[in-house]
Amino acid sequence: MNQRPSVAVLGLGAMGHAFAANLLKNGFTTSGWNRTRSRGEDLQSAGLRLADSPQEAVRQADVVIVMLADADATESALEQAQPALRQGAIVVQMGTVGVACTDRLIATFAEQRRDIVFLDAPVSGTKTPAENAQIVVLASGDRQRAAAIEPVFSAIAKGTKWLGEAGAASRMKLVVNAWLISMVQGLSESTQMAKEFGFSPDDFWSVLDGGPLAVPYVKSKLEMIREGRYEPQMHLTWALKDVRLALAAAEKSALPGLNMISDVWQEAVDAGYGEKDLSVVYRYLSEKSSQGL
DSSP: OOSSOOEEEEOOSHHHHHHHHHHHHTTOOEEEEOSSGGGGGGGGGGTOEEOSSHHHHHTTOSEEEEOOSSHHHHHHHHHHHGGGOOTTOEEEEOSOOOHHHHHHHHHHHHHHOTTSEEEEOOEEOOHHHHHTTOEEEEEBSOTTTTGGGHHHHHHHEEEEEEOSSTTHHHHHHHHHHHHHHHHHHHHHHHHHHHHHTTOOHHHHHHHHTTSTTOOHHHHHHHHHHHHTOOOOSSBHHHHHHHHHHHHHHOTTSOOHHHHHHHHHHHHHIIIIITTSBGGGHHHHHHHHHHTTO
16 A cells, blocks of 8 residues: 555544545545435535445545444444455444444454454544544554554544554543543533532633643533533434443443433433533533422
8 A cells, every 4th residue: 555545434424524524635535425425525526536335435445434323334334345345455443333343343354354454443532623633543453454544544633542452442432431421421510510609611610720620621511501502522412322332341340420421311312402512411400400300
């Protein structure tokens, strides 16, 4: 493979669309496929080769990025694409699909397409960081055989953390998401308490600012809460999916906080907040408080 391998992106939602856009900006020959074709049409003027099937998208690709919503969609797309993959291609699974799905995919490629280099590489970051190539890739797999992936990762991310054998990255991704999700729940509860005591989100941040608890992510969520806008960087529905993936994978860990969050966030989704940013949990909790629940 040359310095700039040809790339296919399967899944052109918020994250996959950002990956494809950044690859095109950096001069990569890029094809794409999405179940809803219209999601990729705006990139055609920038050079995206929009395909009608996973098979068509991957046929000429040296690197295949898979960024789909869940395990079922990911396994379905790769099952369709597998016969059309080029000899020696690199397949990079970048969605948060959980440990069980990841392990199945590793086993499938080891059994059916040993020529393919399979990388498990979910990302730390959401929509806006992805658009600005500021995410971090959590990568695992045979780095030596996958040397051609380095310029691809450089085009879509600010850094890559290599974590060992394939499967390790998806496990670390669940650890990172468990922390993020717990932080958003804690932030929502703390901000609700601050409001009861007469403090605004800006007051809350002013106390955190400059200290060890001043996480930039917290600031962005407090701004959403202050303005009452919850344009999704990470949909509450997908965050709830990640809670459940973590609970399913961590069989030996005591996780009472995550179990509680799973129940509360399911209530929020049932109440109609699933398509909002996960920080909308604050609004849901505030409404429960106002109703005396």
